[in-house]
Amino acid sequence: MVFKEYLQGVEIHPGNRRDEEGQMRHIEVIGLKKDLEYYMKLNYPLEVTQVSQEEGGGFIITIPALGRASMNAYGETFEEALALLNEIKRESFARWLNEGLPIPEPAEEAEEEYSGRFVLRIPKFLHRMLAERAERENVSLNSLINSLLMLALSESNAVDKVKDIIKAAFKDYFREAI
Numbered sequence: 001m002v003f004k005e006y007l008q009g010v011e012i013h014p015g016n017r018r019d020e021e022g023q024m025r026h027i028e029v030i031g032l033k034k035d036l037e038y039y040m041k042l043n044y045p046l047e048v049t050q051v052s053q054e055e056g057g058g059f060i061i062t063i064p065a066l067g068r069a070s071m072n073a074y075g076e077t078f079e080e081a082l083a084l085l086n087e088i089k090r091e092s093f094a095r096w097l098n099e100g101l102p103i104p105e106p107a108e109e110a111e112e113e114y115s116g117r118f119v120l121r122i123p124k125f126l127h128r129m130l131a132e133r134a135e136r137e138n139v140s141l142n143s144l145i146n147s148l149l150m151l152a153l154s155e156s157n158a159v160d161k162v163k164d165i166i167k168a169a170f171k172d173y174f175r176e177a178i
Contacts, residue, residue: 034103039093044106046085048078061085065106066092129170 047068049060059081062072066089073088075081096103122130134144148165 036090036093036097039097039103039105040086040090042106044089046082063089065104133169 044063044065047062047064049062051058051060051074058074058076059078060072060074061078061081062068063085071085071088071092073081073085075084093103130144131141134141137144139147148169151165
């Protein structure tokens with residue numbers, strides 16, 4: 001079969017049609033067969049603990065996503081512990097696959113999502129000053145505060161920059177004490 005090497009590890013729908021010469025003309029792929037090698041290649045986050053010399057030294061490595069109690073290994077060196085953990089992982093995956101048990105896959109490392117919204121309590125006088133400034137500049141209050149925060153954060157010394165921005169923006173309201 002011409003495409004045989006491409007279909008390795010792929011489950012083929014049993015109702016696929018063959019022509020009179022026995023060649024498949026329509027192939028419906030159901031999904032990737034998840035075998036032992038598939039699971040061994042997954043990148044599970046590791047938890048590494050270095051054991052103090054007073055407690056005997058060495059390293060303990062665990063895979064929390066698969067269970068800290070069952071998926072851990074100790075070694076005198078990091079490499080030794082990792083090699084042992086990979087053996088334990090291979091044996092566990094093989095057993096789980098043979099028993100038809102589900103094997104959890106590592107979670108996607110997604111960045112924490114931010115909505116772009118947050119609630120900020122400020123004194124009424126500051127709210128008034130910001131609203132008046134926004135009106136003078138003909139921008140929304142949200143846009144003004146966004147700009148002020150971005151300016152402040154773009155500087156290495158954000159606190160001083162915020163003070164300068166506030167001083168400049170509200171010089172009519174503050175005495176020179178600031």
